[in-house]
Amino acid sequence: MSIKREVKCWKCVKVGHYTNKCRVMQKINQLEDGTLKKNLLNILINSDHEETSSEELEEFEDNLELEQIETLSTSSSSSEEEDGYYLGARLCNCNDCKTISTLTKDQTFVLINIIDKLEESLLKDEFIRQLNYLIIKDENSRKEINLGSYTVKDLQVKIKTLKQEIQPLKTNDIALEYRMLELEGKKLVKKQKRKKK
DSSP states (O other): OOOOOOOBOTTTOOBTSOGGGOHHHHHHHTOSOHHHHHHHHHHHHHTTOSSOOHHHHHHHHHHHHHHHHHHHHTOSOOHHHHHTOOOSTTSOOOSSOOOOOOOOHHHHHHHHHHHHHSOSSHHHHHHHHHHHHHHHHHHHHHHHHHHTOOOHHHHHHHHHHHHHHHHHHHHHHHHHHHHHHHHHHHHHHHHHHHHHO
């Protein structure tokens, strides 16, 4: 009996794609600002700490410098790969990786500080817009959850009311079905009479 292991990227420590398909790390390694690069890597590592062992993190840090050298040597990658790449709310758009990581408040503030350090550009504006959208969406979903605090008694009353509202609708539905069958029957009888004539 063989146990199938999940595919795990040693660069971004995410399950779902191989190292050679990890575009997130390629983009991070292309950054020139060392502080920015370090903060992004910390966010990336901390966003999936569920099953990440310290051994994997050490391996990741050890291989980071090697990856930077590889990135520099392969910086003339094909433009086809670059055209399909979008570093946005989902971070990774490869076909193998379909997960969305949630940031903690601390990680969000670090990310905002990193984005603030970027030069003014369309990319910076896009990052800020998407981050703002995600924060607002998260706050709205939390508000929606808090609105629904009901007691068992409230729910019982609501269920009873809904049942009372449904009963006349069921009766009307049955009456309409009966009427439709009656009309279809009359229509068939008329057709039969015409055929006999």
